[in-house]
Amino acid sequence: MSVAISLAQPLPASSDAATAETLYHFEQTPLLARQAQQESNARSYPRRIPLALKKARGLYVEDVEGRQFIDCLAGAGTLALGHNHPVVIEAIQQVLADELPLHTLDLTTPVKDQFVQDLFGILPAALRDDAKIQFCGPTGTDAVEAALKLVRTATGRSTVLSFQGGYHGMSQGALSLMGSLAPKKPLAALLGNGVQFLPYPYDYRCPFGLGGTAGIKVNLHYLENLLNDPESGVQLPAAVIVEAVQGEGGVIPADIEWLRGVRRITEKAGVALIVDEIQSGFARTGKMFAFEHAGIVPDVVVMSKAIGGSLPLAVVVYRQWLDTWQPGAHAGTFRGNQMAMAAGSAVIRYLVEHDLCAHAQAMGERLREHLRRLQQNFPQLGDIRGRGLMLGVELVDPDSARDALGHPAACPHLAPRVQRECLKRGLILELGGRQGAVVRFLPPLVITAQQIDEVAERFARALAAAVANR
Numbered sequence: 195m196s197v198a199i200s201l202a203q204p205l206p207a208s209s210d211a212a213t214a215e216t217l218y219h220f221e222q223t224p225l226l227a228r229q230a231q232q233e234s235n236a237r238s239y240p241r242r243i244p245l246a247l248k249k250a251r252g253l254y255v256e257d258v259e260g261r262q263f264i265d266c267l268a269g270a271g272t273l274a275l276g277h278n279h280p281v282v283i284e285a286i287q288q289v290l291a292d293e294l295p296l297h298t299l300d301l302t303t304p305v306k307d308q309f310v311q312d313l314f315g316i317l318p319a320a321l322r323d324d325a326k327i328q329f330c331g332p333t334g335t336d337a338v339e340a341a342l343k344l345v346r347t348a349t350g351r352s353t354v355l356s357f358q359g360g361y362h363g364m365s366q367g368a369l370s371l372m373g374s375l376a377p378k379k380p381l382a383a384l385l386g387n388g389v390q391f392l393p394y395p396y397d398y399r400c401p402f403g404l405g406g407t408a409g410i411k412v413n414l415h416y417l418e419n420l421l422n423d424p425e426s427g428v429q430l431p432a433a434v435i436v437e438a439v440q441g442e443g444g445v446i447p448a449d450i451e452w453l454r455g456v457r458r459i460t461e462k463a464g465v466a467l468i469v470d471e472i473q474s475g476f477a478r479t480g481k482m483f484a485f486e487h488a489g490i491v492p493d494v495v496v497m498s499k500a501i502g503g504s505l506p507l508a509v510v511v512y513r514q515w516l517d518t519w520q521p522g523a524h525a526g527t528f529r530g531n532q533m534a535m536a537a538g539s540a541v542i543r544y545l546v547e548h549d550l551c552a553h554a555q556a557m558g559e560r561l562r563e564h565l566r567r568l569q570q571n572f573p574q575l576g577d578i579r580g581r582g583l584m585l586g587v588e589l590v591d592p593d594s595a596r597d598a599l600g601h602p603a604a605c606p607h608l609a610p611r612v613q614r615e616c617l618k619r620g621l622i623l624e625l626g627g628r629q630g631a632v633v634r635f636l637p638p639l640v641i642t643a644q645q646i647d648e649v650a651e652r653f654a655r656a657l658a659a660a661v662a663n664r
């Protein structure tokens with residue numbers, strides 16, 4: 195299979211990091227200093243990735259100092275085809291050449307119509323034949339907000355069940371669904387009793403201390419009981435919202451049988467199942483949508499990130515029985531980004547034509563294999579997990595006391611050191627999970643086998659340096 199050969203090459207000025215260890219040093223350049231001085235204290239990525247970027251292509255970004263980095267963050271999983279892929283650039287240029295209105299609210303255009311046909315074309319048939327779509331404000335968070343309003347209106351119920359470790363965005367409604375407590379702490383007012391949290395099937399740290407099929411069985415039993423016990427103390431919710439692979443929560447793939455069980459139990463109870471595919475969608479996990487690994491059909495699918503081909507776009511796709519909200523129930527000025535829709539159509543077609551699902555699966559397996567081999571020498575790599583090209587490694591302290599499942603404690607101090615050592619070697623990775631102890635790999639899906647090997651090599655050197663400097 196050919197995956198955009200031109201993108202396999204670094205940008206022209208690249209150093210040959212495969213043969214010689216290149217170690218970058220990071221100082222406070224004028225751009226970074228001004229950013230720190232003028233931008234909000236809430237800024238996040240620049241604190242861990244202190245780069246001022248100038249140029250990007252495919253897997254590579256270059257900063258203003260002329261240094262090159264392999265980008266395994268890829269816009270937090272947004273850039274399915276990498277930076278500035280030719281089909282995306284061409285689609286955007288075509289919109290401009292055709293003098294399409296760039297701003298259309300939610301009025302239709304040929305580009306929008308084509309985008310909907312392309313998107314519906316990749317939905318599983320059982321959903322496609324029954325699907326409606328709502329265009330949202332351009333962020334994933336807004337699509338989550340829309341999904342909440344949709345299910346609450348249709349069911350007449352107000353509460354929602356969410357999962358520990360879940361991440362659904364940063365607006366105050368979406369935030370109330372989040373497992374992590376830190377961002378919610380200063381906003382006490384949003385912590386109403388409208389959201390009930392449930393244990394996620396985090397196998398390595400099984401919330402029931404069981405792990406494996408026993409943990410899954412208890413988890414499902416707990417949910418079923420909660421929804422059916424008249425004295426559970428929990429109102430029947432409008433919906434259950436879930437990520438089929440938790441991303442920010444630490445790259446935790448939900449067990450396939452568990453997903454099937456959740457679908458069966460929610461369906462029986464008349465509770466809508468919302469699957470948040472904002473990060474895991476569009477071939478990232480080796481299927482077009484991560485829920486497809488379980489062969490289930492959700493009632494609502496929330497999508498963003500890769501859907502806009504690197505431009506902002508977010509939608510909710512849902513089954514018709516939920517379509518009871520009134521005209522204007524969820525509005526927003528910026529729902530008509532034609533360039534994002536054209537780019538999104540280009541991405542969808544490329545994913546299908548180049549079978550990037552299979553490619554993501556194969557490349558993910560290759561990277562996993564590298565990591566497993568590395569694990570033999572580095573017990574700090576506690577758990578290697580994920581699906582397709584959504585992979586993570588939970589770093590642990592091998593000398594710590596074991597938990598109920600016999601696993602050592604997470605090592606949140608090592609993770610930032612590994613991240614920094616990676617950056618010094620020209621590799622951008624992000625952290626996630628509890629206490630930020632999970633190193634995440636989210637490369638563009640067009641990554642080649644050779645590039646996977648390069649990522650693994652740089653990671654191995656960085657890990658060795660981080661462990662040695664403890």
Ligand SMILES: Cc1ncc(COP(=O)(O)O)c(C=O)c1O
Binds near residue numbers: 498
């Ligand atoms: C699963 C999931 N849901 C929702 C969001 C929020 O999307 P956005 O940051 O575009 O608002 C994210 C962002 O990372 C996400 O990963």
